[in-house]
Amino acid sequence: MGTKIFKLKEQVLQNMPAGELPHVVFGRLMLKSGILWALIREDTEVSQEQFHRALVAVEEVIGKRLIV
Amino acid sequence: MSNIKIDFSQDKGVVNIYGQSMLFHCNHYNRFLQQTIEDPHYIHSEKIFLQAAAETVYLQFSEYFKQNPMFPLRQKLDFAAEVFKFGGFGVLDFSGVNETGGNIIGRSSHYGLALRLNSGERKKAGEYFDKGYIAGVLLAIRDSSGGSTWKNGFDLKQTKSVSLGDDACEFKILIGKNYLWLEKLKTAALPSFIKIPARKANSPINEDLIVKTLAGMAIVGNEVGLIPAFGVYLTRMYADYYNKISFGFEQELKKAMGVVELARELLTEAGHICAFNTFGGIMKSDEWKGLILPMIKTKEDWVHGITAVINALGWGVWRVEELAPNEKLVMRAYEEYESLGHLKWFGKADHPVSYLFTGGCAGIMNLLYHGDITKNPTLDKDYYYQLFKTQNCFKGRQTKCLAMGDDYSEVVVTR
Structure with missing residues (x-):
């Protein structure tokens, strides 16, 4: 359960690139997307535009498109 | 034997090379710092890198050429290549450059190799420092020649990149296309600082x-x-x-x-x-x-x-x-x-x-x-x-x- 952005965050945690540190990955995602990932909870909602930015940032940092 | 004059002040912990403070850092620091600055697409990071390199190198070589005003173009370019190599940035070959333009080959590149260690696949050449360095050198040469060389300005186009997997970098000089390389050249005056105290610790370390x-x-x-x-x-x-x-x-x-x-x-x-x-x-x-x-x-x-x-x-x-x-x-x-x-x-x-x-x-x-x-x-x-x-x-x-x-x-x- 949870909102789309929360599910995306969960997916990121499950798809950490090998050898990458989670705080660095989320720091980079924060810079790229302008979203404070640490504050995303189960009920956090973001606009469609923010979600799109988050998806693009995740694809660039993780190196693959994640489906939520 | 290097011709580069290093002025190290032990009292201040500073190395000065032709007016520029230069210091050691490793490839991991360099690649991570660049990655951080490149990450947000909503800021113009390429411009930040290019101007920072061009301005700093321009100031250094302007100072050096002022001390050596009679150097011909070739000697100036050779010295620029020597400083690049000395600093551990790689090898730049300026032999294809003349008063009307030409190209520069980066036969090896610290940044190109360092960026390959970052995770993910690069889509864009990342040797901004190398490119800005070349621009700074060319601009210092232009100004030290009274503005006769490349007087209508220039841009640089990178056509090969070590960071993208090529075995060398290549930069072509585009005459007449004026990129804004130099923006921030004047520093604020520094205040006076307190005397640096001696070590406090009682330790056998000399x-x-x-x-x-x-x-x-x-x-x-x-x-x-x-x-x-x-x-x-x-x-x-x-x-x-x-x-x-x-x-x-x-x-x-x-x-x-x-x-x-x-x-x-x-x-x-x-x-x-x-x-x-x-x-x-x-x-x-x-x-x-x-x-x-x-x-x-x-x-x-x-x-x-x-x-x-x-x-x-x-x-x-x-x-x-x-x-x-x-x-x-x-x-x-x-x-x-x-x-x-x-x-x-x-x-x-x-x-x-x-x-x-x-x-x-x-x-x-x-x-x-x-x-x-x-x-x-x-x-x-x-x-x-x-x-x-x-x-x-x-x-x-x-x-x-x-x-x-x-x-x-x-x-x-x-x-």
Whole structure:
């Protein structure tokens, strides 16, 4: 359960690139997307535009498109 | 034998080469810092890198050409290639350049190789420093020739890139296309600083000998213009390049997002990476074993030993103010390059800006007391994670900052 952005965050945690540190990955995602990932909870909602930015940032940092 | 004149001031911990402060940093620091600044697409990071490199190099070579006004074009270009190689940035071949344009081949590139170590696939050439360096050299040549060479301006087009997998870089000079290479050339006057105090610690470490020995070592680019040392690739980088890219990035981030906090953690993380790889590499090196280890009696002497080494890197002068083994480190830095850069190019700061200093101090404590560098561990990603991201690791907090008007910068490291 949870909102789309929360599910995306969960997916990121499950798809950490090998050898990458989670705080660095989320720091980079924060810079790229302008979203404070640490504050995303189960009920956090973001606009469609923010979600799109988050998806693009995740694809660039993780190196693959994640489906939520 | 190099013709490059190095002016090292041990009192200030600064290396001056034709008017530019230059200091050592490793490939891991360089690649991570660039990645951080490149990440947000909503700021124009390429411009930040290119201008920072072009402006800094332009000022250096303008100074050098002023001292040597009769040099012909070829001699100026040869000297530019020599400085690039000396600094560990790689090999630039200017033989294809003449008064009407031409191309430059980067036969090897520190940045090109370093960026390949970042995760993910690059889509764009990343040798911004190399490109900005070339531009700075060409502009200094133009101005030292009374404006007769490339007088209608130029741009550079990169057609090959080591960071994208090519075996060399190539840059073509596009005459008549004027890129805004130089924007920020005038510095603010620096205030006067307090006298740097002597070391406080009672330790058998002979800092004077260590600094003199290290400063006298020929740590320069090899035949491919790289400096493999201490398990990393070093560069003797321009302090103002770091300062302009870091604080220019902060400034643009603030314009775009209204806050700079987004960047602080990653800029400090770059300091952790530097400490882990460079300090850790130094403390495992033959030079450490030969020069410093014989002076060491206690684990705390390792802290004083690495502080002595740091004072030969060109970063300013670090002094251990307080060291409680396995508990706390208070480090002060006098005339450290980050604050100096902020004061010169961006004025007085409204928040602490010594990110490398903060991350570096935390790194020293983690290397010694959260891990144990004295046991010669392998410096890999697992060990990095253990040192910097497990519970109870040491963290640095900047409590004073020269750039904010304090007499010195200070970092307190605790768990």
